[in-house]
Amino acid sequence: MIPALRPTLQALGHFLRTPSLSRSVVALLSGAIALLLIVNVGVFVMLQRTSDFNDNVERGQRVRLAATEVMTLSVDAETGQRGYLLTGRAEYLEPYNASTDALPDHLDELARLTAGDSDLSPRVERLRELSQQRLDVIDRTIALGRMGRMGDAIAIIRNGSGKVVMDQIRAETAAINEIQATRLQFATRQTEWASGATVLVNAMAGLLILALAGVSGWLIRRYVQEIQQARDALDAMNAGLEQKVRDRTFELTRANDEIQRFAYIVSHDLRAPLVNVMGFTSELETAGKVIDRQMTAVETRAPKLIEQDALTAVREDLPEAVGFIRASTEKMDRLINAILKLSREGRRNLMPETLDMTAMARGVADSVRHQTDASDAEIVIEPLPPITSDRLSMEQILGNLVDNAVKYLDPARPGRILISGRETGDGWVVYSIADNGRGISGRDHERIFELFRRSGRQDRAGEGLGLAFVRNSVRRLGGDVTVESELGKGSTFMLKFPTRLVLADAGEY
Incomplete structure (x- = not known):
């Protein structure tokens, strides 16, 4: 096969070395083909960006709809609460019940849509916290209402804490909508600009085929260089990110070890005063028994010298107080032992x-x-x-x-x-x-x-x-x-x- 190709290669080399109209036409056609390919690539990129833009618009609308739905459900829950507290009739709680059932699903949907978004994800988490705070206040007032303590429930409403939380929910919802609106405007401008540029390139493609043949080669070369530079920068960023992850993991491990050591030391040191309290409690109990025996002897020999309050204090009040102290110290001892157990378990080597x-x-x-x-x-x-x-x-x-x-x-x-x-x-x-x-x-x-x-x-x-x-x-x-x-x-x-x-x-x- 190689001998058969040699004449063809020789003829091609001669054609390229010899100035001629055919060579110019071929060069022009090659440039035109290259330019058309570039135009086609631009159209493909524009279509892809349009598809991405549509996806982003749809996602943004879903985020805004979910955020608005969370706000609406919070208002419905508040409406059910107020209706119930004003009338005392359970059917007014239907909006509240429906809202509390649906709210977690909408919050989860909102969290899923904004996962990995550094601007929206913290606000969604904040919105979840505020919604829970508001529901906690509503639950407390409804519970008071069911117990017949309408005055206490209305007092909670009047103190304004619920309004503050609702205002914060409105603010977070508005902020999410504003971020999405800003992003949509920015993406719209970019898409419009890209679309206009694509139309312009297509309109001028027929007139600029000869002139842009060389420019196309330069642009391709520059594009390749930019891709390489971006790839190098991405590699450098990945290397730095891996090092940061290792550093953070080391810091977290060290902090966890310090927390375990602190829990162990604190729990261990708490036992010393606790042992003293338990010891002195035993001595106090023994002393109380000695005093009781002495007072019994005095009561037998000279009952007029004994006051009833003194007998009550020695025989009832003092044992009761010692009993309370002993029960509390024993409970504290069990809690300290539990903390020590958890600390030791975290320090034990797994096998x-x-x-x-x-x-x-x-x-x-x-x-x-x-x-x-x-x-x-x-x-x-x-x-x-x-x-x-x-x-x-x-x-x-x-x-x-x-x-x-x-x-x-x-x-x-x-x-x-x-x-x-x-x-x-x-x-x-x-x-x-x-x-x-x-x-x-x-x-x-x-x-x-x-x-x-x-x-x-x-x-x-x-x-x-x-x-x-x-x-x-x-x-x-x-x-x-x-x-x-x-x-x-x-x-x-x-x-x-x-x-x-x-x-x-x-x-x-």
Whole structure:
């Protein structure tokens, strides 16, 4: 094939070296083709920009509509509140109920539309906070109204706090609309300018084919250079961003370690005065008994010397006060121990190993068998997929959740606790602990995971630490914990973990 091409290449070289009309025509046609290609590229870019502009306009309209809808729903909620407080009739709460049901969806939609937008995203989050604040005020006034305390509810309205929040909501909504309007105007000007430029280039393309042939080559060369410069600048920015991420990660890790050390030191130092208080309480109790015996002897021998108030103080008031002091110090001691436990858990090194979760669950069930037998309850354990993780943390997580399920079983029906699990197929495994106990109110689904916070009737012993410890441990293992529950029907806690714990990815909380 090479010998066959040699004559063709020689003829082409001779054609290019020899000045002729044909060569000029070919050169002109080549320039015209190049210019037309550039014009076509410009038209394509314009069409793409027009499409992007239309998408941005649509997104902007959806953002403005969502923001306006949030504002409208907030006004509707306020309207329902005022109607109810003025009339005391529950049907006036229908706008309020409809607004509170729809408002989270619109806020989520607004957050999704503005995700990653440095100008709008903070305002959307602020709008969410303000909406929640306003709903909290409305909820409080409605609750007071339902208790018959209309005067207190109206007093809350008159103090102006709700109006201030509504004004802030209006301001944030107006700011979002203004930003979108400004962006739309700017994009419109750019699109109009680009469209005019494209029409001009197309109109002049036939007249400027010869003149623009060379200019086209220069422009292409310059365009390539600009792309290369932009690429180099982007590479430099990415390198700097990676370094910033590493620096921020290091700073966060160091700050978290300092917080854990601070919690440990503070909790440890709090125990010293607490021990003193407990010791002196014991001495005070002993002294009270000595005084009581002395006064009993005096009462026997010379009853006229004893005042009844003194006897009451020694035999009733003093033991009662000592009892209160002892109960408070014991509670404080339990809280300090809980903080120390969380701090130590965060400082403990994780040791991944392959775990037989079915056997572990059976061991946890056996540890509470005396409680389940006493309450006529059963624990059903389905085959659980294995996992590579920290044994102690997993045992503590399962133990806390099973203990909670047993503790809050409903005595009105036989208790049943089901432990099951499955692999999701994407490197994760999900375990669930389901019970038919009391259940948890929807508004407390997140609150129960907070430190020292509890839900429902406080008729069971505890300090509100178990679920906080569970979430802390789950997150430290790189997973997540959620709950699905309904009052009177039971609860299901779902644990999601990576099938294999990688220490570098395990969160330190």
